Amino acid sequence: MNRKFLAGAAVLGALALVVTGCSSSSGGDGGASGDSGDGTVTVGFAQTGSESGWRSANTESMKEAFSAENGFDLxxxxxxxxxxxxxxxxRDFxxxxxxxxxxxxxxxxxWDDVLQEASDAGIPVVLEDRTVTSPEDLFASWVGLDFKKEGTTAGEWAAExxxxxxxxxxxxxxxxGxxxxxxxxxxxxxxxxxxxxxKIDSQTGDFTRDGGKTVMEGFLQKYGLDGIDLLYAHNDDMALGAIEAIEAAGGxxxxxxxxxxxxAVKDGMQALVDGKINYIVECNPLLGELAAGLVTDVLDGKDVEKKVYVEDQSFTQEQAAEVIDSRAY
Known part of the structure; x- marks a missing residue:
């Protein structure tokens, strides 16, 4: 399995986040299909939703990269x-x-069936951020983060x-799932x-701040402040919701x-600087330019890496204070 590791600092420098307006399409009326005849490439992007600050930054990065100015109709x-x-x-795409x-x-x-349908239609698919269990021949490439490594880094800090x-x-x-x-x-x-x-309990908060707050409230009712020493949150938004619950309980x-x-989104990093979070592992959301580059290369018939990993950083309170003002998200 080919893997390309990109240094986090280099990626941050290359992928500056430009805030754009939220709309159904970054170019045209959003309903164009195929090549418009003027060289514009029509790309359908199926995002998860808008569940977190990370997701919002990811969406804006994708919209900026797949903009009309860059030759795309998104x-x-x-x-x-x-x-x-x-x-x-x-399927609509x-x-x-x-x-x-x-x-x-x-x-x-x-994902097997719909990815096969795209393959049968001759439409290449690039995955970004998250992965699938489908055979690798059903998609051209994937770009994102090493989630297991993120968990390992967080766990090693906890163990230490x-x-x-x-x-x-x-x-x-x-x-x-x-x-x-x-x-x-x-x-x-x-x-x-x-x-x-x-680990005395584990529940999903669906990556949302409200979900994190609600689940943490349940943990506190069940175990009390004195019955919980450590919280591991799979993302900052849930951690921020949990902070609200802890403070409301007098903790x-x-x-x-x-x-x-x-x-390591801005709000999470600020909570780290303020001492309300103790350690954060980064998950870089600025994947747009890499995804757009992969789409362009695939359509040009070039060979691409099957998996493109972006290297993450990690932060203590002191390290967060040094970089928070310069971060793009």
Whole structure:
């Protein structure tokens, strides 16, 4: 399996986030199909939804890269975290005869049929951010992050800092069945194996701030502030929701309950600087230029890497304070 590792700093420099307006299409009326005849490439992008600050930054990066100024007509669909709706959107792209399709799959399973339909129609598919369990010959390439490594990095920090002391941990999981939720759990669990960290509960907050708050409220009612030592959140938005729940219960997040999170979006990094989160592993959302480059290369008949990994960073409170003002998201 070919893999290309790109340094996080280089990617951040190359993929500057330009804020654009939210619309159904970045060019034209969103209903064009195929090559317009003027060299414009029509791309259908099936996004998961708008569940988090990370997702919003990812969407804006994609819209900027697949802009009319760059020679694209982007047909954008956000499925509101409904896998069936996302598959229906991809089928609609196929029926419209787009030149290429980009998908950020909500869940890993269930993609074989529609990816085969795209292949039969001669429409290449590039996956971004999340992965699928379908055969690799059904998509041209994937660009994103190493979710398992993110979980491993978070778990290694937990093991180093809490592994020698009996520690009761709860987990806020991402969307059930999604690649980041599966892989971040696997990597973290492997890293803390054999330590004194005990996972006493784990539930999904669907990567949303409201979900994280609601689930954390339930954990606090069940175990109390004194019954939870550590929280591992699969993304910053859930961690931020949990912070609200901890504070409402009279606790001090980052002190009474230590918090480890993944994403490193602006709000999460600020909470880290403020001491409310203790450690964050980055998940870079600025994948647009890489995805657009892969689409262009595939349509030009060039060989591309099957998997393109973007290297992540990680941050303590001190490290976050040094970089927060210069970050693009």
């Amino acid at each position: 047909i954008f669909n956000a499925a509101d975290n409904d896998p069936a709706a996302q598959i229906a959107a991809v 196929i029926n419209q005869g787009v030149d290429a399709i980009v998908i950020a799959p909500i869940v890993e399973d269930g 800092n809490f592994g020698d002391t009996p520690t009761k941990m709860v987990v806020l999981e991402g969307t059930t 999604s690649a980041p939720a599966n892989d971040r759990a696997e990597g973290f669990d492997a890293a803390i194996k054999g330590t004194s960290i005990e 001090v997040p980052g002190e009474d309950i230590k918090i480890i999170s993944i994403d």
